[in-house]
Amino acid sequence: MNFTKKQLNITFLGTGTSQGIPMIANNDPVCLSKDLKDRRLRSSILISWDAVSYTVDCGLDFRQQMLRENVQSLNGVFFTHEHADHIGGLDDLRAFCYQIGEMPIYLNERTLHSLEKRFEYIFSTENRYPGAPSVLPNIVDSSSFYVDELKVTPIKVLHGNLPITAYRFGDFGYLTDVKSVSDEEKLKLQNLDVLVVNALRIEEHPTHFNLQEALDFIAELKPQKAYLTHISHKLGFHEAVSKILPNNVFLAYDGLKISV
Structure with a gap:
């Protein structure tokens, strides 16, 4: 199946970690920053091409993100995994x-x-709440597939010991909450125009890339450009961290729009 290459328009709906920035009850200087780029909702992107739009994840800030970006229609959602900051906006x-x-x-x-367990009232065939959203599940494994004439390739990665799904859309790769990727799965991420990957903080973390691990991963895959996301306040100020990154690597921020 051959399709012409699509221009993808990406909006970073949120670029923060599971608690966002600022964190509740936290007086770290980054949490008190007046720079809007240091304010981060839970991580998600909106990806659009032609006349269609999809999100990757719909977390706890989904409603706020949709209103901020004035999203008027949505054709589907790709989920990476089941943690609350990635599914909490399902309703x-x-x-x-x-x-x-x-x-x-x-x-x-x-x-x-x-x-199905957390949102029983949505998925139940017997006790389904009449006002609940209707969803049509499509199971992804390791095989590529097409949605609206765009090739999508699932990437199996590990979030600590938890197997989760990253995605390649055309020549754009989106990986969040990643700690390790097998050599076999890395082959699916070759020759990317843009790679987005998580970089939680400076110190190592048991289930997420820290900054150095993310940079090493980018250097290995050699995308034309890379953006860092799923960021905590422990990474530091947006402006300061941006100055120490390689020339083709950038900190994403909420509301950033790019085309691929």
């Missing part, structure tokens, strides 16, 4: 379901089972 899909009926969601089996 707010209902506004888009009013438009299209069932909302396609793409996810691995583990994530689907978690959603």
Whole structure:
């Protein structure tokens, strides 16, 4: 199946870690920063091409992100894993379901089972709440597939010991909450125009790349450009960290828009 290359428009809906920046009850200088680029909602992106739009994850700040970006329609959601900062906005899909009926969601089996437990009122066939959003699950494994004429390749990665899903859309790769990637899966990330990957903080972390690990990963894959996301206040100030990065690596920030 051959399709012409799509121009992808990416909006960083959120670039923060699971607690966001500023954190509740935290007086770290980064949490008190007046620089808007130091204010980070939970990590997610909006990816658009032609006349369609999808998000990767819909976390706890999903409603706020949709309103901020004035998103008027959505064609589906790709889920990376089941943690609350990546699924917590599932109920707010209902506004888009009013438009299209069932909302396609793409996810691995583990994530689907978690959603079925946490959002029983959405998935139940017997006790389904009538006002709940309607979703249409599509299980992803290791095989590439097409959505709206765009090739999507799932990437199996590890979030500590938790298997989660990253995605390659055309020549754009999006990986969040990653701690390790097998050599086999790295082959799926060759020749990228843009790579987005998590960089939680300066110190090592048991389940996320720290800054050095993210930079080493980028240097190994050699994308044309890379953006860092899923950032905590422990990484430091946006302005200061930006000055020490390689020339082709950038800190993403909430609201940043790029084209690939």
